[in-house]
Amino acid sequence: MRDEYDFSQSVPNPYTQSLKKQITIRLEEDVINYFKTLASETGIPYQTLINLYLQDCAKSQRKPSLEWV
Template sequence: MRDSKQREELDNYELEDNYDFSGGIRGRFYKPKKVPTSMRLDNDILIFLKKEASEKKIAYQTLINNLLREHMQTSVH
């Protein structure tokens, strides 16, 4: 717990006018929220996705997310 002097210092903190973000990394601390959902896939598609994911040593749900993100980026106008 902070004492009153420490809290007073934080309460009086002023932001600078400018910050240098040139060395920053966009999305460095971003973690997408996982939402449980159901998808109805054809069996041949599911087998393909599971095989591809197994070869890449990732979960097939991760593979689906990656494929959809790629598609989203290429279809943005």
């Protein structure tokens, strides 16, 4: 390892704007099972599928349809 490094020619990381933020979210077990089943069918991790679905909802500005019983 060097004592000093020259970073004068370095460039900023282009991916820092798209970093994900870790949160805690409570989901019902059937929702998790649905995405886990979908994950096993597609080969995509279930957390990635949930993120993709939520991204799609946000981009299309889809609002949930709620029925209060």
